[in-house]
Amino acid sequence: MARGSWATRTGFILAAAGSAVGLGNIWGFPTRVGQGGGAAFVAIYLGCILLICLPIMVGEFAIGRRTQLSPVRSFALLRPGTRWWVVGAVGVLAGGGILSFYCVIAGWTVAYAWFALTGRLAGEQLAAGAFFADFTSNGAASVGLALLVLVATAGVLLGGVRGGIERVTKAMMPVLVALLVLLAARAATLPGAAEGLAYYLRPDPSSLLDASVYNAALGQAFFSLSLGMGTMLTYGSYLSRQTGIAGAALWIVLLDTAIALLAGFIIFPAGFSLSGFDPGSSGPGLIFAVLPRLFATLPGGGLFGTAFFVLLALAALTSAISLMEVPVAHFIDAHGWSRTRAVITVTLGVFALAIPSALGNGAVPLLTSVPGVGMDFLTLMATAWNDFALPVGGFLTAVFIGWAWRVDRALEELVREQAWFPAPRAWGFLVRWVCPAAIGAIIVWTFASFI
Numbered sequence: 001m002a003r004g005s006w007a008t009r010t011g012f013i014l015a016a017a018g019s020a021v022g023l024g025n026i027w028g029f030p031t032r033v034g035q036g037g038g039a040a041f042v043a044i045y046l047g048c049i050l051l052i053c054l055p056i057m058v059g060e061f062a063i064g065r066r067t068q069l070s071p072v073r074s075f076a077l078l079r080p081g082t083r084w085w086v087v088g089a090v091g092v093l094a095g096g097g098i099l100s101f102y103c104v105i106a107g108w109t110v111a112y113a114w115f116a117l118t119g120r121l122a123g124e125q126l127a128a129g130a131f132f133a134d135f136t137s138n139g140a141a142s143v144g145l146a147l148l149v150l151v152a153t154a155g156v157l158l159g160g161v162r163g164g165i166e167r168v169t170k171a172m173m174p175v176l177v178a179l180l181v182l183l184a185a186r187a188a189t190l191p192g193a194a195e196g197l198a199y200y201l202r203p204d205p206s207s208l209l210d211a212s213v214y215n216a217a218l219g220q221a222f223f224s225l226s227l228g229m230g231t232m233l234t235y236g237s238y239l240s241r242q243t244g245i246a247g248a249a250l251w252i253v254l255l256d257t258a259i260a261l262l263a264g265f266i267i268f269p270a271g272f273s274l275s276g277f278d279p280g281s282s283g284p285g286l287i288f289a290v291l292p293r294l295f296a297t298l299p300g301g302g303l304f305g306t307a308f309f310v311l312l313a314l315a316a317l318t319s320a321i322s323l324m325e326v327p328v329a330h331f332i333d334a335h336g337w338s339r340t341r342a343v344i345t346v347t348l349g350v351f352a353l354a355i356p357s358a359l360g361n362g363a364v365p366l367l368t369s370v371p372g373v374g375m376d377f378l379t380l381m382a383t384a385w386n387d388f389a390l391p392v393g394g395f396l397t398a399v400f401i402g403w404a405w406r407v408d409r410a411l412e413e414l415v416r417e418q419a420w421f422p423a424p425r426a427w428g429f430l431v432r433w434v435c436p437a438a439i440g441a442i443i444v445w446t447f448a449s450f451i
Helices: 009-020 023-035 039-067 071-078 085-117 130-136 139-158 160-187 193-201 205-209 211-224 231-236 245-271 283-297 301-335 339-360 377-404 407-414 424-450
Strands: none
Touching (some): 009 160, 009 231, 009 245, 009 301, 023 085, 023 193, 023 211, 023 283, 039 071, 039 205, 039 211, 039 377, 071 085, 071 231, 071 301, 071 377, 085 231, 085 301, 085 339, 130 283, 139 160, 139 339, 160 245, 211 424, 283 301, 377 407, 377 424, 407 424
């Protein structure tokens, strides 16, 4: 069966950047910057991107393009007769597992765009923080919204690589960037904007001596670029031999980092316009409880809020597309299924797994028998996949590229067709030694923190 392929280099770059840009960029990155020393954290983050994440991304693209297969079969082909295929299986499972709770949160962004447009994000209930709690306690609504997101994602994937993924992401990414710029410009005019920007950008040299800041920066960089879940490998498998991997990877990293930085120019000026704003707040508490209070007090706040949540929904959809494509590509390659059958099967499977996350958010606490620990199903899924499965997958991918497949063979693919690839020896050193050591440190830190 013929596989899909990217029609243009630009389409591939925008699709891969769209995969990397997600909800974590919009609400997670700005908060970590503020907590980690402002400009000093950004410098550490950029170092992690260039020295650790970019080498692994390049390696994943190389594996995918060499094999022209999905993760499981890629690892099996390059190291036949071994158990390295398990690394690919982790990526396939991670794609479905992450999407199962991600679609629930994405559904909330769709609902909040409607709430902002219709003026429902106002009143005493919103100010008291009860609106979000009441909304998420409606399990049926969360289930329906999650299904809506999955159906929209499936609709894109049914169009194939060129007609679906590439076409949609090429349309959405410019809109996403334009919304970010407009919202940042509006946020800069708010009362308290200067204070918010000072908090966001001030350098704190003491953070350079804090090991936890390095761990947070590397973790944010690693997860932001969708590494360790088979996404970049799968997207790389649709690359033509004539597309230079190094240049494309640099553009993807640049776009992802610029969008993450730009989000901070919205969150902090807007947040500091509110009395009692906690710059350490993050996640759903910041996005769905704090910022709507601001929108309710602004002239034209309904339009501002609508644009913001449309932005979040677009970012969520670009990531959801790439997450679903990983298991879809697996069923097409490994089992010879048609794209239609694969998309429908994966959609139904992910939806079944999403139901407990939609129903159990805050309503069905887990692990409450452990002192000091209360975890709903959505949080459990996020912790299992984001905090544990992805670092392990990324660590094993780096080890595979550097030691099992070997750097010299990877470089053969990277310089194919006389492609531009700077400092090959430095890349080999990073992917063999630096990347496994750094990601291994994240894994140890995460387990220690969890315990």
